[in-house]
Structure formats: structure tokens, C-alpha cells
Amino acid sequence: MSKHVAIVGGGVVGLATAYALVREGHEVSLCDSHAQVAQETSFANGGQLSYRYVSPLADAGVPFKALAWMLQGDAAPLKFHLRLEPRQWRWCLSFLAACRSSVNRRNTGHLLRLALHSQQVLAQWRAQDGLGDFAWRSNGKLVVYRNAASLRQAAGKLSEAAGQRLLDAAQCLALEPALEGMGGQLAGGIYSADDEVADCLRFCQVLEQRLQASGRYRRLGGRPATGFEQASGRIRALRLGDESIAADAFVLAAGNRSAGLARSLGLHLPIYPLKGYSLTLPLAQDAIAPEVSVTDFDHKVVYARLDRQFRVAAMVDIGARDAHPSARRLSALRRLGERTFPHAGDYRQAEAWAGLRPCTPQGTPLLGATALSNLWLNSGHGSLGFTLACASGQILSELISGRASPISLEGLSLPQCHSR
Template sequence: MQEAIVIGGGVIGLTSAWWLLEAGFKVTLLERDAVGMAASYRNGGQLSYRYVAPLADAGVPFKAMQWLFQENGPLRFRPEADLRQWRWLARFVANCNSADNARTTAKLLELGELSRRAMAELAPVLPLDAFDWRDAGKMVVYRSQSAFKAAVARPDADGTRQVLSGAECAVREPALAAVAPLLAGGIFNQGEAVADCYAFCAALAARLAAHPRFQGSVRADVHRIVEDGGAITGVDTSAGRFKADHYVLAAGIDSRDLAAAVGIYLPLYPLKGYSLTAPIRPGDCAPAISITDFERKVLYARIGDALRVAAMVDMVGADTTLDPKRVANLTRQVRATMPHAADYERISAWAGLRPATPDSAPIIGATGYPNLWLNVGQGPLGFTFACGSAKLLAGAVKGDAPPFKLDGLTLR
């Protein structure tokens, strides 16, 4: 029986380990911290299988320049003396066109549907209530008529969406009552869910520990991947060297440096995002539906008895410190949009790094080494794509034919 080592204990690494176990491999997991404590810890919690629009699109560079001069804008940029930042930006701008956006969107929709089905496969072994999973549906609301009309004009892939006026948005979701007069309209989709990503990670880690082929989770710093003779021969860590037949790199933004040490360039950049979490009291008007405020790029989700709000893209390198101004600005926006949704006096803030590719498509599968595999670059949709990405990854390691063409989802 072949053995695999998975590097990374976030939602991508944990799901990779699970699907490799189910594919018949013995698996060891390497993680620097407790599982799910980095980008997976307090993300937006939305499982948006149909709303997968890449960040790169026609007109985005112009919008980005406008955002940079807005006090409450969704984007912040700090130039670095790091060629990787500028190389990523150049490739991002090159992808900002309608044709590339349409191709990537089509591929991400396939991955999203696979992820939705794969999540359902876990239900017999991972009860949905263990991580506050809820079939909430998703509503994207638009403040400008032009953005709303453009969204309505896009094809409806499965004919299930509902187009709503601003007033109808507030009827469908009363938490939007305060901003209903400001909305041009909204689009609602059934089948989109919300859940607690960290609780999912903790529950899945417990299931891994009970699996008969799981070799254990090792808490250690990974120093380097060892290459010899055109193959990977081990992983050096603070707990010693570990060896296996296959090695899976699923360590978020840290994957970039680990891959570079064996000559692989991964086009990843850490997009820093913020989240706020506020407890919901009896009588609060918290949203039952998952909400995305399109122009402001703010996501709202009720997770258990708390309101989770996620927003912002800060291109400031690998910096996870909380910027008080960013937190204060986001808090003001949330209070204005949903003034009675939660107890904002007890709000807590978090920031994490989302490892993104220039075209928003993850990188899954083979490398130039026969036994080194990748599952990286899911960006802000890590939770959404985790199960589908893991299923594809395990199939690739096993040698199975993929369920759809993987062009656009592999190492370029």
C-alpha cells in the first residue's frame, strides 16, 4: 500500500488527506499549527458553488484605481521590492478581459458543482450540524443600475436564479430593509450554503484520526522538500525527515516558497482579507440568506449564532496584522447595511491570507516531479472548492481519469 504525505492542515490539506485515504493511500499530515488556524479559521463561510466569478475581468484595473482612492474602498495596495508581486500583477492584468474571464468562470463552475456533490458525499461520516452547515441560498445585491443590468444579462446556467427588485430583496431578506431604497436589485440562487470552515476542519481532523489508514498528524515546521535524481525523496521538518511514495503540497501561501526550493514557480500571491464576527441576540434581525454586496465586495453569512462578515483585498505581502482603520471602516459599513443584525458592541476582527492565482483558478495535480502533487491557489473560495479539489487531487495521484477536462486547473 502506497503512502502519501500532505503538507498543510487547512481546509485544502485536510480534505486532500481524506480523499487520499478513501482512494486507498496511507496518509501522514504535516502542519505547523493546529489544524484550520490560518486562512481557514474565520473566512466568510459561504459555499458559493454557482457564484464563482474570477477577480480578473474587463474593467477591473480601472475600478481598482478608483478603489485605491476611496477611504472605504475594498482594495489596498502597498508596493513591495519583491518581483513575485509585480509578476503576479502583470499576469492578473493580462487576464482582465471578457474572454479569459468567461473561460475561467466555466471551469470554476465545473469545479464548484463537483465540490457541491463531494461535500454531500461526506455527510454520512461528517454530520452537517457538526460545522453549522445550512442551505441558506445566496443573494447578490447591486447598488448601481449598470452593474445590476450587466448581471441580469449574463446567461443563467441552470435556469434557477430569481431576479429581484430592491424592494423584493428586502421582502425576501428582511435584514436588508435599511438599504432597500439604495438597491437597484438582486439575484437569488437556491442551493448555496453557509458553514463554519474552522469547525469543518476540526470535525474532519477528528474523522482523519479515526481512519484505519491515517498515519498521524505531525505538528512541525516544514523546512524544505528534498529532491534527488528527479524525484522527491523526503520532507525536512523541525521534527525530522519524513518519507513517503507521494507528496502533496497544500500549504496555502507557504506552498510558494516550498515549491520554489525545488525549482517550481507557483503564481500565488497572498490577498489579505478581513472578517468580523458578532454574536446574534434574541430579537436581532440577522440574515437567513447568504448575502454579497456586489459593489462594496462585502459578504454576510449567519453561521450558527453569529454573524460573519468578510471583505477587502489588501495586497500588502504576507502581513496578517489587523489595520484598525480597515476594521473600523468595515464595521461602519456593516452597521449601516444591517443595523439590527447582531451585537456590534461585541464584534471581533480577524485577518488572513488567501493564496490566489492571477486568474482565480486553483492549481491541482501533477508537477514536473513524478511524485510531487499540488492542491493550491483556491484564493477566497478555498472552502467552496475544497472537497472538489481534493477529489480531483486524489484521482490524479491514483491515476484515475478526471470527471472533466482539467485545462486551466493545472500547473501552467
């Protein structure tokens, strides 16, 4: 039976949810604070559809590494700003508790299951619906290591079953000659031939064009949701200031701001914003830039070709007050890019951007039902929102249609999301 579903959030997660629901024959009203879609974290992310490289940040040894990173100044992969904010302390304590190999392994398994399903869902949408151009390519992903010990550790975790391969330095260079700039610093890499790349903003725009054409979609743009009206364990309506939007089901896909909206309903979502940065430069005419997506593991920088542009993304700032880009962090990112791929293009022409990843301490999203019978969650996708969006949207559409999830939601759902 067709339902009317109201979604809060027009980032990649909210739009993929809307698309999956409309494909199922439901009606969708999507509310976003901005007049256009994908104006927050989905705007200029790393572009990686990183289906096989999904290990969460929380891992054994990360707290010690973080201490070392703090001495690295503006180029550090991670910066910590202590705030007088119990929310930050609670999140950091849970993060530290998740920094164990066993917890990392378990959560990597949950994320891998969701990510591989996401690849299938996107393939189905592309094959059946066409979708249009969003700089999508199946180009493979190479994670390169400068440090032999880190490479050995990663090799111990690689999943051959999921199609990952260990490469030595010479094999990395043979696969991706543009890495020559790293020269003797290269210890080796892990290659996932079936991973993909695309432009997240353009994907969101393509989805919204299809939604607009469906006749079953209405966007309530430029107006923030201010709360919900609830009665008898259900949501009756979404409030946009003075206006109420009644619907059969409601989806919270508001990224970082899902936590605040949920709090008004007595739900605690452990989502905290971790800031990151990107640079987008036009590829030079005779650019020497990688065809495969590259992750520089030691500096935690990702590089991707998006048509005639080159995207460099990196860094985690814990305790950032807003998404305002720090000039010093961006200069450090520009220097890292110039050192690794000096002939990709003119880094002085790069467009700079910063965004806030909606992160749970364990790195797994909050997906599925809540204590309110018609309120559904789709938030907290952290560093992998683009990668996981299609599966997350498709799963919610199945659940809202009254069917079971096509994959197990163990570790991806309510245990991390408890009522107060």
C-alpha cells in the first residue's frame, strides 16, 4: 500500500531514501533548511564509493597515534579541540572504548555488509533507471602505505573474499604510474579493483531531477524542520514553524542535526560532527594524476578524478564549532597534495571546502526503527555516507513498506540508539 513519507534532510542519505521510496510507489515530502539539495556534508566530499575499504576510525592504537598527530601541526590527520561540552566528552569516551581490534573487526564487518549491498543497489538504479551523468566510474581504489609496519598490519586484515589484493611498491607503480612522485617512500598498497568513484553533489542533483519528474515527490526547500507532533507513541506531523506536515511515516536523515531533533522526542543519538576539508582543482591539460582513486594511508588523504576535476580530501577536526574552513588546515592540505601529485593541476586555483561528518563513536550508522512506531532513522554515516547511502535508503524503503531488511541490521541499528 502506498504511503506518504516525510523526510527531514536533503543530503545524499535523505535523497537516496526518497528515491528508493518513490521507486516503490510511495509519495515523499522532503524538507531541507536550504533552497538547494546537498548544501552541507554531501557537497564536496572525497567522491569515493569505497565499498571495500570501510574500517572505522576507532581502532587499536589510534589513541596513541592521535597523540603523535597532535605534534604534527596543521598537516596532522587529526586535531582535537577540547570543549566545555559534556556531549563531546561522552562521545570521546565511547570512541576510546571502541578503539579495540575486536570492536573494529566487528564494526568493519557490519560496514562491509552494508557497503557491498550499496554497490548492488546503485548498480541496479543505474542499469534500470539510467540516472544520468554524475562522474561515476568503476576505477578501483588503491590504499598506499609509506610505512612497512602499517602495511603489514593492513595486510593481516585484507579481505580477499571481497576482492582486495596486496601489492608491493613496484606493483603499485605499475598499476598507477602517477604515484611516481611518492618515489622511494612507497612501501606498498591494498587494491580493491571493484571500488568506484563519483561526484556526490551531482549524484544528489541527478536523484532530485528524477524525483521531481516522478510526480510523487514534493520538496519543502529553504525551511528547517522545527520539531514533531506526537501522540500515542507515533508521530502525527512534522513541524515547519507554524506549518504542520502530516504523513504516514517520518524519516530523520538530517545528518549532524538529527541528534538535536531526536532529543526533542526523548531519543539520544550519539552523533558528533567531525570536520574535514577538500580541495577541487581543474585537471591540467597534460595532467599527471591518478586514474584509480588513491588513499594515502599515513597522511589520511584521499585523491579522486571527477571528470576534468581533481578532488583532494582529508583531515579530522574533533571539536570544530562550525563548518567554516580553516585557512591553515587548507594550506597544509594543498602542500600535501602538491607533494604527492605535483602535476595534477594548479593547486592555487583549487576551490576549498569544509564539511562536518555526522559520526557515531563506532563509525556505524543508525539505521531503522525507533521507539516511535512510524519514525525511522537514517543518520550517522560518518566518513562513508556517499558509499552507504543507496543501501541505507533502500533498506528504509523496504522496512517502511512492511518488509524485512534485505541484509542483517545487526550493529547498524537500534543498540546504539537508546531512549532516555
